[in-house]
Amino acid sequence: MKETLLEVIPQALIKEKIQELAETIEGDFPEGPLTFIGTLKGAFIFLADLVRAIKRKEVEVDFVRVKSYGYSDTSKGEVTITKDVELKLEGKNVILVEDIVDTGLTLAFLIKHISLHNPKTIKTCALIDKRERRKVEVNLDYVGFTLERGFLVGYGLDYGEKYRHLSSIYEVIKSE
Ligand code: 5GP
Numbered sequence: 001m002k003e004t005l006l007e008v009i010p011q012a013l014i015k016e017k018i019q020e021l022a023e024t025i026e027g028d029f030p031e032g033p034l035t036f037i038g039t040l041k042g043a044f045i046f047l048a049d050l051v052r053a054i055k056r057k058e059v060e061v062d063f064v065r066v067k068s069y070g071y072s073d074t075s076k077g078e079v080t081i082t083k084d085v086e087l088k089l090e091g092k093n094v095i096l097v098e099d100i101v102d103t104g105l106t107l108a109f110l111i112k113h114i115s116l117h118n119p120k121t122i123k124t125c126a127l128i129d130k131r132e133r134r135k136v137e138v139n140l141d142y143v144g145f146t147l148e149r150g151f152l153v154g155y156g157l158d159y160g161e162k163y164r165h166l167s168s169i170y171e172v173i174k175s176e
Helices: 011-028 044-052 105-115
Strands: 002-009 034-040 059-069 078-083 093-101 121-130 142-147 169-175
Touching: 011 044, 011 121, 011 142, 034 044, 034 105, 044 059, 044 093, 059 105, 078 105, 093 105, 105 121
Parallel strands: 034 059, 034 093, 093 121, 121 142
Antiparallel strands: 002 169, 059 078
């Protein structure tokens, strides 16, 4: 099977969108500390660029890593934590940063999990909201791009651990 990459979101557009997202976040939280939590590994580049666009001194960064099982239509899907948050989140303004929201199961699980730490607020931020396979409705406060479908790579997103390092986002097209 041959894989071809079709560019769907160029680097310049991602850069522009991240600036917009950061400005919206700063507008919602004009002052005080912000705690950004990224989901590994996919969100590592997005989170790195997003926090560098935030213009204040008090920014904290942490990561969670989850493992997902069962995305077939017949299964309910199950998410478990393989690396938990290490910062204290109680009373903090937390922004949960996801690369892609697809079925919504990961983010729904993480919102619940992070709420147990009693933050002051939890906002959700996704670079890509991919609508077609959504199984649970999750509230997305900040969204970069909305797409219907497609398997995407680049800018942190992988296909069998390949392509994370690419600066733009591509759709993987398979052919014989
Ligand atoms: P969900 O729980 O919303 O179905 O899945 C979210 C996770 O699935 C994302 O954080 C990402 O790791 C993975 N995922 C979903 N769609 C894609 C995609 O198009 N490309 C890649 N590389 N990963 C995806």
